Amino acid sequence: MNKQLGEEIPDSIAKEDRLGREERSQKNAKRSFGRLKREGEARAPVSRFNPPKDSNEISVNRMDFVPEATMAELGMRNASSSGKLFWGWYILTAGDVQGVGCSVKPSPSDDNPYHADILIPVALDAEERRDEVIEYARDLAYHATFLPWGEWTKTA
Numbered sequence: 001m002n003k004q005l006g007e008e009i010p011d012s013i014a015k016e017d018r019l020g021r022e023e024r025s026q027k028n029a030k031r032s033f034g035r036l037k038r039e040g041e042a043r044a045p046v047s048r049f050n051p052p053k054d055s056n057e058i059s060v061n062r063m064d065f066v067p068e069a070t071m072a073e074l075g076m077r078n079a080s081s082s083g084k085l086f087w088g089w090y091i092l093t094a095g096d097v098q099g100v101g102c103s104v105k106p107s108p109s110d111d112n113p114y115h116a117d118i119l120i121p122v123a124l125d126a127e128e129r130r131d132e133v134i135e136y137a138r139d140l141a142y143h144a145t146f147l148p149w150g151e152w153t154k155t156a
């Protein structure tokens with residue numbers, strides 16, 4: 001549930017704060033939605049929590065400080081900038097992130113004051129970087145569950 005909407009966004013992130021990573025793949029969204037309907041929860045694909053090759057940061061949004069419609073608007077804008085559609089969010093808490101050995105830092109921008117980054121503690125030049133990053137991504141994906149958005153969920 002959202003904290004008091006309109007309240008100032010704190011500089012620190014509490015363990016119970018929800019973080020969202022948008023889904024831009026129809027295939028993944030429909031698969032997750034099917035699992036959500038059958039099993040009551042749907043984990044994120046591991047690929048959703050892989051950082052870009054030259055980074056240790058995974059972009060997320062702080063879900064508790066903004067109305068759901070605004071978060072959906074951000075999701076649609078971010079997805080369309082890469083030529084994709086927005087299908088929903090994978091949600092986990094900052095405590096989940098910390099529990100797997102990663103950290104979260106606020107990284108607001110002018111066009112997105114809710115932005116934050118999950119930091120993966122693996123050096124960019126580490127010899128076993130790929131394997132270590134995949135392990136963190138797997139752990140993060142295990143804690144994230146799908147929150148679908150939009151009219152498509154009524155027909156899927």
